[in-house]
Amino acid sequence: GQQSKDTAAENNTNDDNFVLKVGYSGSLCEAPLHMAIEKGFFAEEGLKVDPIKLAPGTAFESISSGQTDAGFNLMANLIQPLSNGLPVKLTVGLHTGCDKVLVPNNGKIKSIEDLKGKRIGVPSLNSSPIIFAKRVLAAHGIGVTEKNMEVEFVVFSDSELPLALEKGAIDAIADNDPVASIAADKYGLNILADSAMDAPYKDQYCCVAYVSNKLLAEHPEAAAQYTRAMMKASRWIQAHPDETAKLQVDNKYVAGDAEKNAKILKTFKYIPSVQKAYDSFTTVAKELQDIGMLDKSVDINALQKNSFKFFDDVKDE
Amino acid sequence: MVGAIDINSVIKKFTTDDGNEITALDGVDLNIKAGEFISLIGPSGCGKSTLLRLIAGLSTPTKGTLSMDGAGIEGTSYERGLVFQNAMLFPWLNIYDNIAFGLKARNVYRKHKERVSKFINMVSLAGFEKSYPHQLSGGMIQRAGLARVLINDPKVLLLDEPLGALDAFTRMNLQDELIHLWKKEKMTMILVTHDVDEAVYLSSRIVVMTPRPAKVEKILDVNLSYPRVRSSSEFLYLRTQILKILDYAGKTEDPGYFI
Amino acid sequence: MVGAIDINSVIKKFTTDDGNEITALDGVDLNIKAGEFISLIGPSGCGKSTLLRLIAGLSTPTKGTLSMDGAGIEGTSYERGLVFQNAMLFPWLNIYDNIAFGLKARNVYRKHKERVSKFINMVSLAGFEKSYPHQLSGGMIQRAGLARVLINDPKVLLLDEPLGALDAFTRMNLQDELIHLWKKEKMTMILVTHDVDEAVYLSSRIVVMTPRPAKVEKILDVNLSYPRVRSSSEFLYLRTQILKILDYAGKTEDPGYFI
Amino acid sequence: MKRLKSWLPLLSVLLAVGVDLWLPDSPLHTPTKTKYFLWFLLILGIIFIINIIRDNLRKTKDKNFAKQAPFYAVLILLLNIFNLVSKKYALLPVIFFPSIDRVFSVIVEDSAFLATCVFSSAKLLFAGFAIGVIAGVITGIAVGFNKVISYWINPLVRAIGPMPPTAWIPIVLVVFPTTFAGSVFLIALSVWFPTTIMTAGGIQNIPNAYFEVASTLGAGRYYQILKVGIPAAMPQMFLGIFNGAGISFVTLMTAELLGVKNGIGWYINWQKDMMAYANVYAGLIIIAVSFYLLVMLLFKVRDRILVWQKGVIKW
Amino acid sequence: MKRLKSWLPLLSVLLAVGVDLWLPDSPLHTPTKTKYFLWFLLILGIIFIINIIRDNLRKTKDKNFAKQAPFYAVLILLLNIFNLVSKKYALLPVIFFPSIDRVFSVIVEDSAFLATCVFSSAKLLFAGFAIGVIAGVITGIAVGFNKVISYWINPLVRAIGPMPPTAWIPIVLVVFPTTFAGSVFLIALSVWFPTTIMTAGGIQNIPNAYFEVASTLGAGRYYQILKVGIPAAMPQMFLGIFNGAGISFVTLMTAELLGVKNGIGWYINWQKDMMAYANVYAGLIIIAVSFYLLVMLLFKVRDRILVWQKGVIKW
């Protein structure tokens, strides 16, 4: 579903033929991107976009090599790559929530404290679920650093985590939506921690929009248009979660059932903010350092400054 | 005494890849008594190898029956040893192991170990035990092939031009060895050869075959006592007679050798 | 006339896998005039095939030199055609294409197309053009191998026991064909054979070799006019003489044929 | 006996129909609107009956269908058993092992979209496979015949052999102008490896005597390679190509990680993310069927080229 | 000439040292504390000098080092060029193409951890490879000799061939008691496929005459398989095993997605997620070196078993 009608296109794009290549992965919380296309927010800004479905684990490669110009990802996923030189700038935070820690409903593990000494399955060793899990564990006094590790993290590919849990290869799952929600639903898993519900995580930005350095250098206006459209879409979703879920499923952005998806969407807060995202960055990065996932030598303030792009005409409401 | 072979109206047809039928044997009848020395002579491509393969049990006739000592031939047996036209040594075994193969296959190697060197010496390959087939000359390979079968002490020995690639001297020596062996072991020998002298020198009966499709053209008895003298008049008479039959046999199907 | 071969003090050694050295040729001297018909006779494994391979240019001497018409032999040429001891037809080509191979390789197939059927007829394989080698008898394969080389009209023809697997009748026919060809095309022929009769019947000179390591034992001139009569007294005299030399030659290295 | 054999698949179909009709479904499985498995069995049943009739009418010796019958019978029996442990009794985790009805419903109801996926993948696969085979045969021949080339290429083969296709992604993204070209490269590379090894191996195993014969018959180096080396190595080359065919399908999954807009590998990856395993299996079935067709095609090509081979390789 | 050749690698080393020492680094690359590339060149230089001396002392004809010299020289030249386009001029995207210094620094500084990774992977790989080869040889022999077995196994081979290893994960998780066993199964399966094809193909290509000879010599079916079929098919089996060795390394990446705690494939996947490409390359280098060692070992085994083969396959 690519928008072709160019309504308010004349605004101020210096290159009418420029088409922004946006990468997306097909996850539920990516809704702003899907809605910006479907509801015409990109078109409103006069931006032509070419949405590219990315396979798991290729988002950063694609944007680094210029296959895409802009994207959407979990902030926690971005910090280490940014410290490794990922050539992108974050522009705005879009919503909160979406990481969960799940355990079987047989009642043996009732609280975070019970996770001590247990095996926790994660989809990758540096994405937001493990970071969220480690933050939660650390907050409950369970050691999660290299030197004092009181739980065991093992990697399974995302979609197979629930099966590994059922077969007893792991005792708990830390994952994000949609797998987390589908698994919780299908297997009736207990949610021990939920970044959409629990303080302080529920107020921290989970997903952010970003643009490549190349785009900023060559088409700064398109970068701003992208950011604005994403913000508009995000606000629209907060008001219309049911319609969003229906559009996502109908247009094959995500799989599953519109009704159930809508329920999950409602647990996220789609309140876009540049400033709050900027502030969250230091919090998350510091915690990453504390739990030993980010090199201690990284200067977080410098990284933060170097990782954001503020546009004069993009403001929080 | 064992080793009688009966061949009754055997027909063998081949189908080529393009669907044509080739009749190799067209009703062959032959009764070989135990302990006979039979030679098969006939034009190239007439079906001699095909007949030996049938006797060995390597293929089955399209029609007709073959039996050994009254029992139908079904499958192979080391009691009917076959020396192939082109030796077919196993390239992955050295000469010693090639010759010892039959003993090992029959699980009697430990008991008869000494036979290996005996037969290596017999075919004059001492010193080449550790050589691989690709390092030997054509004649040496043929000799090894002979030893490999003889070591099994078969009741019926089928020989498909085993001496063709050998020099006259080695050849004559091995001919004498064959007679020696035949007398000592009392085995039945069926030899395919193109050398009429050889046939007359060795056999008790000579079977001359027609060109393809092969039948038995004529059977000649050789009533000479061993050892035979190659220059005796009876010898030379028989020789000429066979050559005449062959000449005639050859001409039934015009070969057309023109340049 | 072209096709003279000079062999000067040629030594050829092989190294086996276990590091032993085998001397196949130990100083062979031989001058072959253009248009001669030479036969090589010698015990099995003495080095005859090795010598032919050197002349063909398929391998190089350890010491000594070989030359053709004064120019050193370096590599192969279709002008020195070699009929291999075991035919070695290409299994992926049918008989027609096997025989036409030389013409096609030399890019003269279009011009000399008719030669193919001529030579197929000559070796009496008409009707088998579309058969693949595995469908032919041993003798037929050998004949196809012969035609494959002859079609190239070589200046020097090297024959490694080409008639060994053939029946007496076909054999005599092809012997006559060889003489016919030799006279017509005036080519040099070098024939390895184990059949003393054949050597006497065909050649202008006969080279008898010693057992391995091979040297030239004796060279005999055959001053008989063609066509030769196999039963003439000169023929039989020469035949006996060669057999005697061979017998003697064979005994220099005790072959030890005992059972 | 043969007559009886022909009826086995039909029997198996009837059994499966019986099971599906009369046993109650497990409530754990979401039911589909249409009973696709039953329809599938019905169609198979008709096909089997037609084949039995044809076989009986033919009156010749080779009853093709009778030969294949036990295989089909067992295949349907296995599907039947799977239907029992999934839809009927839900003995396996429902989300990972959906009912056959669900899988077939995806194939039928998503068929238009799956067709476009198959079409894109086919383009990719065909281009990659063709390039890989051609490059592999050429390198294999060069390595097989030329010592100097083999000196330089062998280390390359050994270094590339164990590299996971994902390791190439950054290089591919940087080097290739379009991601399509990059994906094609990944597939070609994976096919190239076995084809090269097998071709080179095949050539080096040719008895030297064949080359000697050719050279004494006047064949130049070039002619020898073309008319002796290649035909003699052909059976080996085909083995390499068969291996490559298998690997190209596996690599497709990685190659379609590279920003393609659809494709069957992409579809499987995507549906897996969504935990829609019915769709994943639908995709895998399509892959298996396509591979089967490709292999059949290769067999046809090989049997035509290798008529001279008697005991031909069959797998 | 040979003498001169021996000096080429040393020359190449000196050139690389010169370039690294005298050209300024690009500011885009994060510098490492130690100049590992220089150290690496120094060590290589010393090794080369020792080898030149040894070659000259040896006085025999086969100057081993002289033979390998051009290869080393070009290898170092390539590293040198890469050093130029990365560290010196940053012509390639810095994030994907870190400097050689960075890659080596990972290998050196992370060596303890990498060693444990290699150790875990080696266990997995060894178990999987061994099981795969044994199973493949057995199935290959069975398929090659037995028409009934081949009737049932061939469709299986054709169905399994194109399946991406990830497709097996749900089944593996359900069937296998431990994830280690599951990972081993995945690797074994990937090795099994080419080994089976090649073994079966090899057996079916054996000239029938060899079996005929054996049977007339009194060899039973079992003895024929053991003493004719297997040795004659051995060269083909090795080709299948070589193919399988390559594929087993590729599959390792997927197998280590199954809940392992470390391993070289796991390491690469992890570092790739973090865009830490210096670490990714360090991992890949380790894979390449291990594969090289495995192949050398296989060569040794093969050369010992196949002494009878003259024109042995070499790749």
Ligand SMILES: Nc1ncnc2c1ncn2[C@@H]1O[C@H](COP(=O)(O)OP(=O)(O)OP(=O)(O)O)[C@@H](O)[C@H]1O
């Ligand atoms: N490639 C090789 N490696 C080792 N030894 C070899 C090789 N080729 C030949 N020989 C040895 O050289 C000697 C001569 O072999 P050659 O084939 O020339 O004999 P020949 O005279 O043709 O014998 P025949 O009449 O039996 O064919 C033999 O002892 C053989 O073992």
Ligand SMILES: Nc1ncnc2c1ncn2[C@@H]1O[C@H](COP(=O)(O)OP(=O)(O)OP(=O)(O)O)[C@@H](O)[C@H]1O
């Ligand atoms: N597998 C086969 N397929 C088709 N035809 C065959 C096959 N084997 C043999 N023939 C044909 O059968 C006939 C007889 O072959 P056979 O090998 O028995 O002849 P032979 O008498 O042994 O000849 P030679 O003396 O030349 O060895 C030949 O015409 C041959 O072409």
Ligand SMILES: [Mg+2]
């Ligand atoms: Mg024959």
Ligand SMILES: [Mg+2]
């Ligand atoms: Mg010879």
